[in-house]
Amino acid sequence: MAKPFLIFVKQCPVCGDGLCRVRVCHDLQRGRLTGCILCDECETVWTDPTLKQKFLRGKVEGTPCCPDCGQSLWETNSHWADIPEVCLLGWYDSVQIVRKENRDQIV
Amino acid sequence: MARRTSNDPQAIANVLRLIPAKWLVGMLVAAVLYFFLQPKLNAWFGWNLPSIAAMAGNETPAKPASTKPAQPELASTKATEPKPAQPKAASTKPSGEPTKSTASSKTQQQDDLKYRILKPLGRDRYESPAGLIYAPGSEEGHRLSHIARHLEDQPDRPGSHGVFDGDMAAFLVAIDDAYKRARGHAKGTKSRLEDGMTIYEAPFDQTIGYLGGTEGARKKNPKLKKLRLVLRDRNLITAFPIQ
Numbered sequence: 001m002a003k004p005f006l007i008f009v010k011q012c013p014v015c016g017d018g019l020c021r022v023r024v025c026h027d028l029q030r031g032r033l034t035g036c037i038l039c040d041e042c043e044t045v046w047t048d049p050t051l052k053q054k055f056l057r058g059k060v061e062g063t064p065c066c067p068d069c070g071q072s073l074w075e076t077n078s079h080w081a082d083i084p085e086v087c088l089l090g091w092y093d094s095v096q097i098v099r100k101e102n103r104d105q106i107v
Numbered sequence: 108m109a110r111r112t113s114n115d116p117q118a119i120a121n122v123l124r125l126i127p128a129k130w131l132v133g134m135l136v137a138a139v140l141y142f143f144l145q146p147k148l149n150a151w152f153g154w155n156l157p158s159i160a161a162m163a164g165n166e167t168p169a170k171p172a173s174t175k176p177a178q179p180e181l182a183s184t185k186a187t188e189p190k191p192a193q194p195k196a197a198s199t200k201p202s203g204e205p206t207k208s209t210a211s212s213k214t215q216q217q218d219d220l221k222y223r224i225l226k227p228l229g230r231d232r233y234e235s236p237a238g239l240i241y242a243p244g245s246e247e248g249h250r251l252s253h254i255a256r257h258l259e260d261q262p263d264r265p266g267s268h269g270v271f272d273g274d275m276a277a278f279l280v281a282i283d284d285a286y287k288r289a290r291g292h293a294k295g296t297k298s299r300l301e302d303g304m305t306i307y308e309a310p311f312d313q314t315i316g317y318l319g320g321t322e323g324a325r326k327k328n329p330k331l332k333k334l335r336l337v338l339r340d341r342n343l344i345t346a347f348p349i350q
Contacts, residue, residue: 006265017349054302
């Protein structure tokens with residue numbers, strides 16, 4: 001379902017065109033919600049909004065992976081974070097929130 | 108009044124009496140040569156020379172071989188759309204035309220190519236002529252779908268959003284061109300390694316797109332002449348025009 005907000009930290013320092021957005025992975029086995037920062041263009045993963053530590057090793061090759069469970073961040077148990085989830089992660093002060101005119105552009 | 112035609116035997120006989128014998132022999136030899144060479148010349152050069160029978164009025168002239176290059180549509184649409192039935196016109200085609208099978212096999216090869224240049228490798232993976240791999244991945248499900256985001260502006264998107272000015276086939280050709288030049292360290296190109304990824308930049312002589320997104324709108328959508336590619340090995344992750 002389309003979300004009315006785009007939540008991001010900043011423009012990607014790696015590729016220069018993507019947005020570093022908050023992605024959450026819901027580990028159903030452990031019942032744990034993990035947050036990370038994912039560039040929606042070049043798919044670089046950072047462990048937190050400071051963008052200091054990249055996560056490079058995952059269980060699925062060629063795809064960005066969750067720093068906690070190692071599974072692909074494009075699987076159905078992952079999604080772009082909404083505002084309550086960003087608050088839950090304690091990252092609200094680190095992100096920018098943009099309300100979109102065209103809500104369908106944000107998925 | 109009866110109208111005389113060129114087929115009138117009496118008229119032909121009168122004309123033949125006026126022509127010297129050696130001329131007649133020469134014309135006969137030319138006619139025999141033409142009889143054998145006409146279908147081959149049509150086949151080789153795509154001409155539309157009429158056959159002797161057609162000139163005599165016994166047969167309609169052969170249709171010209173199509174000289175227009177095959178322009179297959181996007182493979183995605185081609186796969187789903189049935190081809191229109193082509194009426195058979197066996198009587199108008201020269202029999203034993205040597206290029207018929209060659210032309211059809213070329214068309215078949217182009218039909219197999221996605222966006223006219225990508226060779227299928229199986230499992231929804233494609234390889235470009237320069238060796239780039241377009242595989243499933245990204246949020247959109249496939250790298251081709253992902254880079255298609257850069258074929259149109261997203262004016263509400265925060266920051267910059269490079270937009271390529273052209274269709275997908277042209278974009279893929281530009282990506283290949285940039286990749287080849289950047290790999291060859293051509294003048295003006297840049298490359299850097301970033302934790303397993305290679306990022307190439309290549310300038311173009313002409314404008315290839317414009318800057319979109321909110322930053323692009325703020326700057327009145329300046330034209331862009333550079334392309335940036337992000338690769339993991341030979342796998343393309345993303346590509347977009349930059350300033």
